[in-house]
Amino acid sequence: MIALTWNIVLALIWVSLSGHFTAINLLIGFVLGYLILAYALRDLPVFANYARKGPRFVRFVGFFIKELVKSNLRVAHDVLTPTHHMRPAVIAFPLIAESDGEITILANLISLTPGTLSLDVSSDRKVLYIHVMYFDDEAEVHASIRYMETRMLEVLR
Structure with a gap:
């Protein structure tokens, strides 16, 4: 956090x-500051970890935008075609995320993606219920959500 x-x-x-x-000038200053910190203080563990998170964050944003576009196209196709291909279900997804912040971010990312909606978290915070x-x-649905969770946790931890 200090970095x-x-x-x-x-x-x-x-x-x-x-x-x-x-905003553009602030973004330029942020990128320049990031490069300065990543290079000048690369031997300090706090700053070295921060330097690794930048590229991970950029890759995660690209990954999430790709998933967002794919799911939007799937829902749009289903809306525009005469036959519906929906098979709705509520699943229990076991979580790797442990803190309230990680669970909240994952639940919001899932809800932002069309075709999925986070419903509830179990009382022990080990299971997320998703529509x-x-x-x-089932294996494909769990794998895609698990992949999103691990990518998110790479950025956060």
Whole structure:
């Protein structure tokens, strides 16, 4: 967390020195601050871990956008065709995520993806109940959600 704070401070310094407070300029300052921290402080464990999270975050965003587009196209195809291919089901998904924040982020990512909706978390926080519109293959559904969870946890941990 301290590395992120330093990165934000460097981005704000960049914006103040440039004299133009815009979102693009702040983003440029954030990227430059990230590169400075990743290179200059690479021997410190806190900053080395932070440097690895940047590329993971970018890959996760790309992965999530790809999944979002695929699921949107599947739902749009089902809406536009005369026959419906839906096989709705409610599944119990065992969680690897442990903290409330990790579970909340995963539940929101699942709910953002069309065709799935997070319903509830068990009282022991070990199982997430999910409504799935296309329950063709149980192993495939579990594998795709598990893949999203592991990718998310790579960024968060």
